[in-house]
Amino acid sequence: MMKVGYIGLGLMGKSMARNILKAGFPLVVHNRSQGAVDELVGEGAQAAATPAELTSLVDVVITNLPDSPDVELVVLGAQGIIETAREGQIFIDNSTIKPASARLIADKLGLKGVACLDAPVSGGDIGAQQGTLAIMVGGPTAALEEVRPVLEAMGKKITHVGESGAGQIAKAANQIMVAAQMVAMGELLMFARKSGADPQKVVAAIQGGAAQCWTLDVKPERLFAGNRRPGFKAYMQAKDLGIVSDTARQYGIPLVAASVHNQLFNAMLEMGMGEDDNSAVIGVIEALAGVSLLED
Numbered sequence: 592m593m594k595v596g597y598i599g600l601g602l603m604g605k606s607m608a609r610n611i612l613k614a615g616f617p618l619v620v621h622n623r624s625q626g627a628v629d630e631l632v633g634e635g636a637q638a639a640a641t642p643a644e645l646t647s648l649v650d651v652v653i654t655n656l657p658d659s660p661d662v663e664l665v666v667l668g669a670q671g672i673i674e675t676a677r678e679g680q681i682f683i684d685n686s687t688i689k690p691a692s693a694r695l696i697a698d699k700l701g702l703k704g705v706a707c708l709d710a711p712v713s714g715g716d717i718g719a720q721q722g723t724l725a726i727m728v729g730g731p732t733a734a735l736e737e738v739r740p741v742l743e744a745m746g747k748k749i750t751h752v753g754e755s756g757a758g759q760i761a762k763a764a765n766q767i768m769v770a771a772q773m774v775a776m777g778e779l780l781m782f783a784r785k786s787g788a789d790p791q792k793v794v795a796a797i798q799g800g801a802a803q804c805w806t807l808d809v810k811p812e813r814l815f816a817g818n819r820r821p822g823f824k825a826y827m828q829a830k831d832l833g834i835v836s837d838t839a840r841q842y843g844i845p846l847v848a849a850s851v852h853n854q855l856f857n858a859m860l861e862m863g864m865g866e867d868d869n870s871a872v873i874g875v876i877e878a879l880a881g882v883s884l885l886e887d
Contacts, residue, residue, distance in 0.1 A: 592616060595741055596649035598642055598665060598672075599686070600627035602821065603712070604655035606719035607685065607745045611653075612636055614744035621645045642666075647675040651738055652682050658830055659688040666696050678704025681734050683741075685726075687711045687766070687827075689834050690756035691841075693729065697755040706734035707755060711762035712746060713769075715822040723747045727765070729758035763838055766831040769869070770852040772806035773828070777873030780811070781880045790884065791815055810870040817885060819864075819871040826865035828872075829856040 593616060597608040600622040608631060612618045618636040621644075622628050628638050639645035642665050646652050652672055656662050662684055666672045672682065682705050684693065693709035700707050708730035718724040724746035728735055735742075735751055742749050752761045779802075783793040794811045797803075813819070832853040839846045858875045859865060867874070877883050 593650045593738070593741065594619065594648065596621070596639065596645040596652045597655070598622070598645060598653065599655035600631065601655065601657075602716055602824070603719040604685070605631065606716065607655065607712075607724070608636070608653075609634065610719075610722045611741060611744045614740070616741060616744070619645050619648050641670040642672045643670045643674040646672045646680070650680060651741060652676075652680065653685060653741075654683075655685040657686070657827070659692040659834075662686050662688050663692055663696065667699055673699060673703065676700055676703045676705045680705045681738050682707045683710050683738060684708070685710055685712055685745075687762050687831050687834065688759060690729075690759040690763070690838060693759045694756045697730065706731050708734055708738070709756060709758040710742065711758055713762065713765050714746070717822060719745075726750070727752050727758045727761035729753055729760070730755050759834075760838070763831065763835045766828070767835055767846070767849050769806070770828060770832055770856065771848060772804055773810075773869050773872050774852050774855055774876075776806055776810060776870065777876040780814070780873060780884055781876050781882070784884055784886075785880055785882055806870070810868075813868070814870060814873060814884060819867045819874070821866065821868045823869050824865065825856060825859045825867050825869050825871060828869040829853070829860055829865070832856055 595611050595616045596619040598621045605627045619639050620628050620631050620636045621639045632638050654662055682700055697707035708728050710726050710728045712724040712726050714724040725748045726742055726746040728751050752758050780790045783790040835849055855872055855875050864871055864874050
């Protein structure tokens with residue numbers, strides 16, 4: 592059985608690594624903070640002090656890190672993956688990063704005979720915990736088929752989108768839709784609230800029609816309970832929309848609505864809500880409307 596290494600044990604990464612371990616794969620883990628490492632070691636994983644050490648011990652290396660510079664540093668920097676990478680290994684990146692960064696990493700590791708898959712995910716912390724994530728993959732087909740059992744431990748839908756970088760393009764497209772849904776939900780809830788209708792009853796009324804979507808099925812109940820804790824943090828949504836904007840500029844793509852949504856999520860950061868859930872973008876809309884969703 593393939594031995595797997597997982598680097599980056601954050602809100603989602605720890606759950607994803609745990610599911611790989613539960614599926615029976617020998618697992619080596621590394622993380623900047625030690626608490627998550629100790630937790631998984633207590634469940635049967637092995638710890639590595641650096642990305643280079645981890646890579647020397649495994650057949651498959653997976654990263655799940657906040658942004659493009661983080662992944663580039665862990666892969667290509669001092670004591671990074673590239674130092675001990677060897678021919679025949681497979682590198683998988685579950686992070687959401689720029690397509691250009693994914694292609695750069697694939698080129699650099701390819702010189703050492705490592706096959707690379709950019710494999711960002713969607714489904715939030717619940718999907719990570721339950722192993723039901725959607726995984727969108729760019730890179731060689733043969734490498735994907737070799738590691739498919741590992742990916743199946745983390746997700747229920749695995750789609751090969753194309754060559755290196757294509758997985759990240761799909762994730763950026765995903766985040767365009769996610770942001771649009773979060774903003775639209777916030778707007779419709781404020782529209783109902785300020786126009787004199789019960790927002791909860793409005794949601795119940797429209798869930799069975801053309802407005803039905805995952806966001807409307809999952810998020811309102813949390814907001815009505817006053818829960819804005821993250822499944823997916825707002826600062827990460829803002830980062831992802833920055834990737835969307837950068838990529839759109841690179842290819843001359845007009846994104847009118849996404850540009851506005853980018854501004855709203857950046858406003859969340861300025862208002863100190865970056866650690867809240869991305870659905871808490873309603874807080875910006877509340878401020879603009881001058882009324883709270885839960886106000887009597």
